[in-house]
Amino acid sequence: xxxxxxxxxxxxxxxxxxxxxxxxxxxxxxxxxxxxxxxxxxxxxxxxxxxxxxxxxxxxxxxxxxxxxxxxxxxxxxxxxxxxxxxxxxxxxxxxxxxxxxxxxxxxxxxxxxxxxxxxxxxxxxxxxxxxxxxxxxxxxxxxxxxxxxxxxxxxxxxxxxxxxxxxxxxxxxxxxxxxxxxxxxxxxxxxxxxxxxxxxxxxxxxxxxxxxxxxxxxxxxxxxxxxxxxxxxxxxxxxxxxxxxxxxxxxxxxxxxxxxxxxxxxxxxxxxxxxxxxxxxxxxxxxxxxxx
Numbered sequence: 001x002x003x004x005x006x007x008x009x010x011x012x013x014x015x016x017x018x019x020x021x022x023x024x025x026x027x028x029x030x031x032x033x034x035x036x037x038x039x040x041x042x043x044x045x046x047x048x049x050x051x052x053x054x055x056x057x058x059x060x061x062x063x064x065x066x067x068x069x070x071x072x073x074x075x076x077x078x079x080x081x082x083x084x085x086x087x088x089x090x091x092x093x094x095x096x097x098x099x100x101x102x103x104x105x106x107x108x109x110x111x112x113x114x115x116x117x118x119x120x121x122x123x124x125x126x127x128x129x130x131x132x133x134x135x136x137x138x139x140x141x142x143x144x145x146x147x148x149x150x151x152x153x154x155x156x157x158x159x160x161x162x163x164x165x166x167x168x169x170x171x172x173x174x175x176x177x178x179x180x181x182x183x184x185x186x187x188x189x190x191x192x193x194x195x196x197x198x199x200x201x202x203x204x205x206x207x208x209x210x211x212x213x214x215x216x217x218x219x220x221x222x223x224x225x226x227x228x229x230x231x232x233x234x235x236x237x238x239x240x241x242x243x244x245x246x247x248x249x250x251x252x253x254x255x256x257x258x259x260x261x262x263x264x265x266x267x268x269x270x271x272x273x274x275x276x277x278x279x280x281x282x283x284x285x286x287x288x289x290x291x292x293x
Contacts, residue, residue, distance in 0.1 A: 012114065016106035017099075019054065023047050023090070024098035037092040038138035038162070040068060040171040047090050051105065051130055058109050059116030060128065066184040067148035068132035068177055074112045076125040083125040085195045086111060089134030089145070096135070097200070104198045105130045124193055138162045138171070148185035218268070229254070 022028070024035045028050070030043040037043045048070055055062045060072035070090075073083065088104025108128035115126065129149075136142030139160045147154050158169035158179040169179045199216075206214060231247030255273045262271035 012110040016103065016110050019106045020098050020102045023050065023102050029092075031094065034095040035092050035098060036094045036096065036137075037090065039091045039133035039144070040175055041138065044091060044132065045175060048130070048132070051090065051109075054106075054109050055112075055128060058113035060109075060112055065145075065149065066177065066181045067145045068172070068175065069145040069149060069185065070130040070132070072109070072112070072128040074116065074126040075121065077121040077123055081124045082191050082193045083127040084122075084193045085127045085129055086197070087127075087129035087131070088197050088199060089131040091131075091133055091135050091137040093135050093137050096137075097202075099200045100202065101131075101134065101199075103200055107198045139168050145185070148182045149187050151183075151186035154182065220270075227254070 023037075028043050028047045029035045029037060030041050037047060048064070051070060052062050055070070055072035058072070058074075060074050062070065062072045064070050075081070076083075086104075086108035088108075089101035090105060092100060092102075105128065112126050112128060115122070131143075131145035131149075133139070133144040134142065134146060136144075139157075139162055141154065141157060141160060144154060144157070158167060160168045162171070172179045201214070206212070229247045229251045231250065232245040234244055258271045258273055262269050
């Protein structure tokens, strides 16, 4: 690679970062002072249109599948060849980071653009995918786009509602999609060579190790539990300790117990106690004081 080519490639990296930052601002965010880009929302539609232009400018044909995933394709040396898929997601949770998901898509666009600039065609096609719903950013089911593409059953999801009461069916109709045809997003295994995703690390390990990058060997397997601790109110000065049923003290013991359990496992095992609202309700359970069991 000569000096001029190195300059071009450096510009490509800077452009990918700049586009991520551009997508973090109005009209590509549905919140002020931060990033929120829910699936099929106003900001999501604006971001998809901007991305369509960038994909086309990089030499790709562009389409949107039945689940709202945008796919840019750069053909190989022979027509209809299997594709190497590169990409990530463009939806964002409330106050998400500018580079979460978007960086993987923008780097994919720049990868294709580098081949197009040289007029090179590979024995396989290159596809850049931008999943519209990966984060569960709007509806209580994550990875909807990739599930549909992989042919995984998602169940009867049409009546899922967002925080404003809009159903998935209504949201999809608003952009010309039909929730009943999501199965058409499925891709045949023989048409995909592999999938590659570049992603920011959402933790401190690489910075701590002073490492520029790492290869992912495993992905977090998440289980969420919504727990209600039910106590009994009483007078702070007159109810004896042995007669109290304080929900907070019980919850504190539970938090410490969960932390102890996590630390007893491998270093990669984590457990977090917090509040995410009923949006994440999966396996409800109720804690009761020992005397009430």
